[in-house]
Amino acid sequence: MRVLLLILFMITVTTEAQEVRVARTRQIKLPDNDISFVSAVSPDGNRVLVSGPNFKGIYLTGRRGGKVTLISDAPGAGFEPRFSEEGHYLFFREDEFPDQKKRSSLIQYDMSTGERRVVADKASDLSSPAVAGNSVHFRSDGKICNVEFDNVSLKSTGPEIFVVSENLTPVVYFNSEGRPVKPNGDGSYIWASLSPDRSKLLYYFAGRGTFVSDLEGKILFSLGQISAPRWMNNLMVIGMEDHDDGYRVTGSEIVCFSLATGQKLYVTSTPSRAEMFPLPFSDGTNVVFQTPEGEIYFMRLKVK
Numbered sequence: 001m002r003v004l005l006l007i008l009f010m011i012t013v014t015t016e017a018q019e020v021r022v023a024r025t026r027q028i029k030l031p032d033n034d035i036s037f038v039s040a041v042s043p044d045g046n047r048v049l050v051s052g053p054n055f056k057g058i059y060l061t062g063r064r065g066g067k068v069t070l071i072s073d074a075p076g077a078g079f080e081p082r083f084s085e086e087g088h089y090l091f092f093r094e095d096e097f098p099d100q101k102k103r104s105s106l107i108q109y110d111m112s113t114g115e116r117r118v119v120a121d122k123a124s125d126l127s128s129p130a131v132a133g134n135s136v137h138f139r140s141d142g143k144i145c146n147v148e149f150d151n152v153s154l155k156s157t158g159p160e161i162f163v164v165s166e167n168l169t170p171v172v173y174f175n176s177e178g179r180p181v182k183p184n185g186d187g188s189y190i191w192a193s194l195s196p197d198r199s200k201l202l203y204y205f206a207g208r209g210t211f212v213s214d215l216e217g218k219i220l221f222s223l224g225q226i227s228a229p230r231w232m233n234n235l236m237v238i239g240m241e242d243h244d245d246g247y248r249v250t251g252s253e254i255v256c257f258s259l260a261t262g263q264k265l266y267v268t269s270t271p272s273r274a275e276m277f278p279l280p281f282s283d284g285t286n287v288v289f290q291t292p293e294g295e296i297y298f299m300r301l302k303v304k
Contacts, residue, residue: 019304020236020256020265028065028288028296035059035068036294038279039078042111043087045281048288050296051078058092063288063298071109080128082136087111089149091119091129091136106138108149119147132160132198137173139164146176161198161215165189170203172215183213191227195234202229202237210239212259223257224264228277233284235259236303238267240276240289249292252276254299267301 030050039049039058050059050068055078060069071077074094081092090109095102104126108117120126120140127139135148137160144164163172163181170192171178181201182189188206195202200220204210210223223229226239235258242252252274254267268275275297278289287299 020267021302021304022267022299023302024300026064026298028061028063028298030061030065030068030296032059032068036290036296037078038277038288038290038296040081040083040090041279041281041288043083043085043282045283045286047087047111048296049078049081049090055079063286065296072107076104077107082129082131084131084136084149085133091131093126093128096122106136106140108136120145127164127166130162130164132162135160137162137164139166144173144176144178161194163192163194163201165192170201172201181213181215181217183211183217183219184208191229193229193231195231197234200234202231204229210237210257212237221257221259221262226255226257226264229257230278230280232256232280236284238278238280238287240278241266242274242276249274249276254278254287254289 034052035050037051039051041048048061048063050061051057056075057073058071058077058081060071072094076095077092081090083090088111090111092107093104094107095104103122103124105118105122106120106126106129108119123140125141130137135146137146160175163170168188169180169182170189171180184205189203192203201213201215210226210229211219212221213219223237225241227242229237229239232238237257239255240252241255243250253269254275256265256267274292275289278287280287285301285303290296
C-alpha cells in the first residue's frame, strides 16, 4: 500500500505544471501618478493594494484600476501589509519620526467598515506582521507578540505555523515556540515565506540566490538567481530575474520555478519593459507587477 501511494504521488508530481504562458496583460490605470508600487492582493483576488514612493501610504483599488480608496497616508504603510486569511482584516505598519527617531505602529483595519485598531503602538523596532489562523504575529522591540482577532468564519485546523524575520534571519514559529532556520549558514536571508501548506520555507540568501528548504533547515531546491520570490502554489515559485548597471535597472523578466520538474520557466521576454516584483493571486493564475517607470500591470497566466 505504501509503495502504491508513493507511485501515485510521483505520477501526480511529474504531471504538474511544466509550461507557463501569458494569456493577457493589461495596465491597471490609476488616477494618481504617485501611486507606483504594488503592495498586496486580497485573498479573493478582487482587490489590489498599492502604495506611493518609499511605500508611503496604502490605497485600495480593483484589478482593473480606476477608483482608488485611501486606507492610510502614513510613511511605511505600503511595506509588506498582510490580509487575514479570508480577507476581512488588513494589517500594516505606520511609521512616524518624532525627534528624528523612527517609531512604528501596527494597525488592524476592517475592510468592511474601515474601523481601525492599534495592535502595537509606537515601537522602536517592529517587524512586518505574519498572519496564521485567527492571530497576527509580529516582533515588537525584541518580543514576539501574538494577538487574536475576531473571525467567526475561520476555524483553526491545526497548530499556527508562521515565519518572522529577525535580524535578517527567518525564525519559524510553531504556535509560540520559535526556531531560527539558517539552511545556508550565517548571512542575510530576505523575502522569506512559508508555502501555502506551511511545510516549506522559501527565501533569498544574499550573494547565493533563492532556495527552498524544509522547516528543519534542509535545503530541498536551489532556484538560482530569482529575486523577490513568491509562492504561486505549493509546487510553483514566481519572481523576477532583474539586471542593473549599478545605478538603474536595465532589464527584468518574470520567471517561475517548478518544484515538480526542477525547471526554471521564463514567463516574459520583453526587452522594452522591465517587469518587476510580481505578486501572485491565490488562484495561482493571475499576477500583478510593476515597472521602474511606476506602471502597474495585471497579467493572466495559462499554467499547463
